[in-house]
Every structure is written in structure tokens, then in C-alpha cells.
Amino acid sequence: xxxxxxxxxxxxxxxxxxxxxxxxxxxxxxxxxxxxxxxxxxxxxxxxxxxxxxxxxxxxxxxxxxxxxxxxxxxxxxxxxxxxxxxxxxxxxxxxxxxxxxxxxxxxxxxxxxx
Numbered sequence: 001x002x003x004x005x006x007x008x009x010x011x012x013x014x015x016x017x018x019x020x021x022x023x024x025x026x027x028x029x030x031x032x033x034x035x036x037x038x039x040x041x042x043x044x045x046x047x048x049x050x051x052x053x054x055x056x057x058x059x060x061x062x063x064x065x066x067x068x069x070x071x072x073x074x075x076x077x078x079x080x081x082x083x084x085x086x087x088x089x090x091x092x093x094x095x096x097x098x099x100x101x102x103x104x105x106x107x108x109x110x111x112x113x114x115x
Contacts, residue, residue, distance in 0.1 A: 017090060020098050025089035032085025033078045040077030044070035084110040 048069030
């Protein structure tokens with residue numbers, strides 16, 4: 001006969017935060033933050049040059065304007081992507097499903113939390 005199935009009861013404070021794909025959620029959040037920083041770096045570099053030349057940055061050298069734009073965008077994109085990926089993974093682990101509701105809820109919570 002097949003062995004009896006054991007059902008693991010969740011305990012308070014010991015919830016498994018590993019996604020269905022087997023990746024820990026803190027790793028998903030870190031990966032999202034790194035990818036977001038890289039996207040913000042590229043976006044900030046492009047937009048810093050674009051607006052710097054377009055607006056004729058007054059009182060500040062163009063490289064300083066670009067560096068500030070890169071820093072602001074890297075931090076913003078990193079925070080958004082890290083929080084989104086972490087929430088998406090946590091919802092996937094909590095619900096035990098991999099569907100579009102996880103993505104929608106993570107996007108809703110991230111957007112609402114960041115304003």
C-alpha cells in the first residue's frame with residue numbers, strides 16, 4: 001500500500017516563503033531590485049542627457065545633472081521592482097498558484113504603497 005500522506009500544518013511565524021518555482025522570495029526581491037537599478041541607470045542616463053540638453057540646465061554642469069538623474073531613477077526603479085517581485089513571490093507562495101491574480105495584486109499593492 002502507498003505510504004500515508006502527511007499534511008504539514010502551517011505554524012505562526014514559520015510560513016514557507018519559497019515560490020512554486022523553488023526560488024526563495026528574498027532572492028526574487030533582490031533580483032528585482034538589481035534589475036530595477038540597472039533599468040533606472042539606463043533610463044536616467046538617457047533622460048538626463050535628453051532633458052539636460054533640452055532644458056539647457058541652468059547653473060549646473062551637464063554631467064552633474066545626468067548623475068543626479070541616474071541616481072534618482074536607479075533608486076526609484078530598484079525600489080519599485082524589488083517590492084513588486086517580492087510581493088509577487090510571496091503571493092505565489094501563499095496561494096500555492098502561479099496565475100495572473102498574483103501579478104495583479106502585487107502591482108496593486110506596490111503601486112498603492114509607493115503612491
